[in-house]
Amino acid sequence: MVAVFNKQHGFTLITVLILTSMASLVVLSSLRENIVQERLSGNFQKKLNSRLLAEKGVFEQAKLLQQTLNREGVLAVDDLINKTNLASGTGIIASDATFSATLAKNPDGELEIASLGQRFEGDAQSNLVARFGIQGAKGSSVFTNAMVGCKGVNLSGSGSIDSYDSSQGTYEETKSNDGDVSTIAGDSDVVLSGHSPIRGDVKASGVIYLNGSSPIIGNIHSNTGVYISPGSGLRVDGNVYTRGYYKHRGGRISGVVRANGDATMQWSTYIDNTQGETLDIMYGGTGDFKDTYNNQQDGVHYSNSKFNINPNVEPVTVADPTAPDYDPSNPDTNCDPLILPEKMTDIMAGITGYDSISVGPTQLFKFNTEQGFHSNGGSQIIVPTLADVFLFDKKIQNQSHGSHSKEYVFALDGLKMTSDGKMEVSGGDVILLIDGDFSMGGDTTLTIKKDSSLTVLITGKVNIGAGAKVITEQEGLTTSGHPSLSFYSSFNGVNGVQFSGAANLYAAIYAPLTTVKLSGSGELFGSVRGAVITSTGGSGAHYDAGLLKVQNGGKPSTPARIVFLGWSYKTPPQSEPSPAQ
Template sequence: MKQQQGFTLVKVMLLGGMASVVVFASLKEGVVQERLSGNFQKDINARLVAEQGIREYRQRLEQSLINNPTSVAQLVAGVSTTGDGAINDSRFNISVTTSGNEFSVESLGQRYGEHANHRLVARFELQPAPKASIFQNAVTGCKGVNLSGSGAVDSYDSSKGTYEETKSNDGDVHTVVGDADVVLSGHSPIKGDVQASGIVYLKGSSPILGDVRSNTGVDISPSSSGIRVEGNVYSRGFFKHRGGKITGYVRAMGDAQMEWGAEILNQQGDAFDIQYAGSGQFKDTGLQLQDGVHYSDPRFRVQDLVVEPVKVYDPDSPDYDPAKPNKECDPLALPFNMNSIIDPNNQYTDLQVGARQILHFKPKQAVYERNGTHVYVAKEKAIYLFQGIDQNLGAATERTQLAFPFKSLKLGSDGQIKVSGGDVIWLVDGDMTLSGNTQIWIEKGSSLTVFTTGKVSIGASAKVVAEQEGLTESGLPVFSVYSSFDEPNGFVFSGASSLYAAIYSPLTTILLNGSGQFYGTVRGASITGTGGTGIHFDQALKNAGIGVQPPSGGKPKLIFKGWHYKPYEVEDQEASN
């Protein structure tokens, strides 16, 4: 027998060593794969937590919409930006970047502290509740409108051009309280619609180039064969037509009466020239018929006829607000809140600007122009009507509201007041009088807003000159007057010069009895226009920022614009620490 050399043992040991290397390599690869799988799982979990953060933050924003925010800053104020994820040891953090009404929400999802991080960015847009400016009509006479002169009521748009370039037939006239009538006499053509809670009286030769709508009745006086209404007539009460032509059709829930020469053209070709629910008296058998059938025929009488009413003040309505007891006439509740604007126990002093004096107002201070003597400094004052408006104070970083308080304001002789540098506010606890050859000059880009408890009178050759009509960049009318005066004739414009203004004086009579033209809009308890003063509604005022009111049921909306994932950068986290 041969002696063994042990080579087989060596081969076995070599093979065993190789197998061990393979096994250890496999184990190491398995550990790496396990770690990769674990990291991938944590990364997925971090992504899911980031998504959860976006979802929960959006839910919180939706709840914040209840407060009717007008800006992204108001929307996100007080909304929690952190939260725990649904997975153990996970958390999300929210950061918001804004750009106007659009904003980005970045959610950082984390698992096991900083061991797994993921970012998700979602873009949203805040659409504030739709709002309607209080300046929607040329003339709003809460308790009545009486226009007896020769001036026309029409419209234009200062944001698009001059009056001559953009004039149109949207000069609407409204009354909104009780049985408030509209009386049109002389030759005051209304180039727009007329809506009255009371009776609409068309006297003289005044035509209406629009629709007529009344809750009580329509009374058209005898006239020539000319056009009396270039539109339709809607009456929830009676209809009396004594002469002239109506180009549209007629609907009346009461009695209908037409005299000789009264005619309904129905140029739109409606199935019925006239429909009425009460009795009918039609004297002209030649004109007052349709397709050979006289208006007295039963086919024109509809007992259950319904005409849409003109909206009026109703204390029994479900949205009645005691803080705004007469919201149709005074939607701003101005007299109710005037004490918060002008302190009734103030120690204001009078302001008088007389012969050869020029007082220059800027948002912060006023000085006499000839010698530079410092006179008045504006006081800080929070005015509720300025919510959501950044008053232009000449510096973009300032947000404080400033106003000049006076006991009364009188501009006489040839005195002048200049307004420049931004938005100037006056608080006048008394009368404001402009007489003689005086002038208020408002430079381009600036505005003058007046809050007053007294009477406003602009007469003789007094002028208020706006270099640029319409609205400033801050959304304010270049010249506006808000009055809580509650005695007769609280606003009187009797001058020969033209005036651009937005007038809000819901408790007093407004008299327009001069020969100058009025551009802008006017709202008062009653409006009386005589002489040659025309009223030209500036439709740009429909976009005024002050005094806007959300329509019934209007709510802001949160619009989702898209999303994307964003790589997590360690240096960003280190910088934040």
């Protein structure tokens, strides 16, 4: 036999070695990729942990801010920062997990919380900046809106209605669209027939009549119905809510319409629905839409059954003493939450005598908390009596020399200023109790010095005439927390408060039982609450949101709180490299 050698046995071994090497390379490559992925996942996890720690720093500091508000009430941003910085927003969860937060005010006047979260001794860091605003306690102040006409509001002037915040800056620096107008008593209408915009929401327990040519920059909300007169252009820059009917005869609505009753739209009427809601309009009654082309959405006319759906429209809160949850101290449900006539009777019970003051030609009468006197053109000197004024229960009177458990009150049976007479208030919080009328006519001037205030408690009429001037050197609240000028009227009759001045006036007006009439060309800064409010001429109203901080007896329906506005992440600062060894 001839032996035959198989030379391929050696080649098989080489093949196996090659395949084994290739498999090893694949495995090593896969291991290396897994290691990279694991490291990336670890870095991501560490970064995520540091970000969560930074967020925890924000939440902890925000909690401290809210605790300060709960303890102190509404504060200016600077005061809130100062009082909160006494606490700490720093924490340690573990030796390698820490967070720290600091407070500051940004250029826009907002609260900023800057928080740093760190893991693994700073190997992973995240910086986070959160922005917050302060929302006043709703109901803690009776001055919650630009205008509250308990039984009705009639605006036919040419001055605008808007808002600002004196605690944050001037009107020009802080003006905004919170100039709300409302009614409280059942079936009380708001009639708007002026030629200037209202920059705020309008709420009425009765009908809202839009007869004017300028728009409402905000939502309108009625329990009874909404009527929009013929006209063109933008009529409501917001949404329309009504539990009754909706009649639209001209112009545009930028938002949507929700009506529980009948809906009527004439030619050249539009619902723009700029927010892209599912339905432009919803109505629970019958529909009558004249404009075939404009009164439709995506080719479907508003008369189609898809729009004829009864929406859920919340009612406007009204005064209802028979309601089981009725609270007479809530300014949203009671026109007179202070129960002023009763409180005035209590104050006057201890008064034994009253003075009369008349300030005439070339005369100057000065008030401080301890005396009133003619410094020019007379010799009369009056001194106050001590009385318990409920308005000062939570914010004590700023007095010239120390303080007492009661307040210094000047009791008058009338105050009349004529010709070019002048009156000056200084030295703290001056309180006038007038069992009669207060009038300013001619070219008279009332000056309230900085860090002082004038509170007028009155049973009669207030009349500030066309030539009169009221100068408040510091608008808004004093350091003691009282408005620089405020009127509290228990007068029950017609035109209990009249302002026909040509000069601007800062005042917080509380006259829930009488008509407040604004007929001058001057602007009113502050807030107005009256039984009925009528405004004609060029007088505008600019609501001071700083008055939400007044603590004068109203019961808070919601507490003061900080409101989250937004946040942004920042790259942690890079440390300087150490010098080479």
